[in-house]
Amino acid sequence: MRDTILMTCGTSLIGNAGRAIGKELASSPDSLLRWLRTLDVSDKSCGAEINGLACMIEELPDTLDPIEVILYVSDTDDGILVGKVLETVIPEKFDVSKVKLVRIEGLNPKHPDTFRRRGLRNLVMRLADDVKQKGRPRCIINATGGFKVEVGLAQELASAVGIPSYYKFEFSSKGMLVPPMPVGLDIGLWLRLNKSMESLENEPLRKRDLDKLMEPICDEHDRERFLMLLEDVPLEKGDRLYDISALGELFRVLARNAFWEREVDFMPPPVSPDEKAEKVQHSNSEEHLLHFEARHGIGEKLLEIPFVSKVRSHYYKKSGWTMNRCHVKDRSEKELEVEWGNDMGLIKYILTVPKARGEEQLQAASLHISEKLKTL
Structure with missing residues (x-):
């Protein structure tokens, strides 16, 4: 009821x-x-x-x-x-x-x-x-x-x-x-456009800033559909202001819900035991970095994720702030970057996802890890 x-x-x-x-x-x-x-x-x-x-x-x-x-x-x-x-x-x-x-x-x-x-x-x-x-x-x-x-x-x-x-x-x-209708939805499109749409969440952008935001969207058809989810307001001197439309917000709600219900379908395949690194690598052996990693073990927990083959720390700052996020770092190398921090320090890792097939699986992996970081 x-x-x-x-x-x-x-x-x-x-x-x-x-x-x-x-x-x-x-x-x-x-x-x-x-x-x-x-x-x-x-x-x-x-x-x-x-x-x-x-x-x-x-x-x-x-x-x-x-x-x-x-x-x-x-x-x-x-x-x-x-x-x-x-x-x-x-x-x-x-x-x-x-x-x-x-x-x-x-x-x-x-x-x-x-x-x-x-x-x-x-x-x-x-x-x-x-x-x-x-x-x-x-x-x-x-x-x-x-x-x-x-x-x-x-x-x-x-x-x-x-x-x-x-x-x-x-x-x-x-x-x-x-009754609720089964709506056909391109979740892959949402995965490809999600980061760009997130950048418009808090404030609209002028045309020149929107063009820069759209640079990572390589497919012309995706660019057209991205613009369909926005609305523009004319400004003085011919400039325009772009924001997410109500239709765009509906698309985000629908796609986000559908993704989390079928999350496993979008994940990269797991790597074999032979492909999995034995331990986390560190770009330097700074004492504070090693102590921070030993205390929190974030790198080791990331390495346990089935589709991750390697984890390497590449940045550390003593004293930091609460942060837990993941994003695609290098598409061609199939690498993600994780930033995790608290008041003791901030550490960044590069994760290799060798079996990710294209942009969609990389973005899906990034979302999965971002959610996982909230529990670490």
């Missing part, structure tokens, strides 16, 4: 209330709440959120045992007003013990560029994070309320992460459960 309902929210409730009790009272949380309490959940004046939730609970008794409802509201005064009122009234009208309000930063239509570039991406990321935190078997998305593009993205994300979604038709008293 699914007990967590993730629900996109709009602001039609305020318009409905304005027509019933006047705009001034409709803008007051207390007045809006008092009016809403007088209505039955089937009354269309309640708005898409309550109508959709009521139909959903009634129509899906074998699927739902709702405990928590998470409301995703726009970054507007009206959106927050509706969210706070729903946060209060939903536990009164439904057998739900917890309602959580989430404001989606940037989801404000008065600022179209921010709405498109940040708001929709933030919605996708927050929905995906909550599904991951709660667990897919517990979640269902109600995508009845909100902007049309918001509803569409929520439904797409439901398919992306493998959970059902529900939509109530405005012209009907019934709704529709949309």
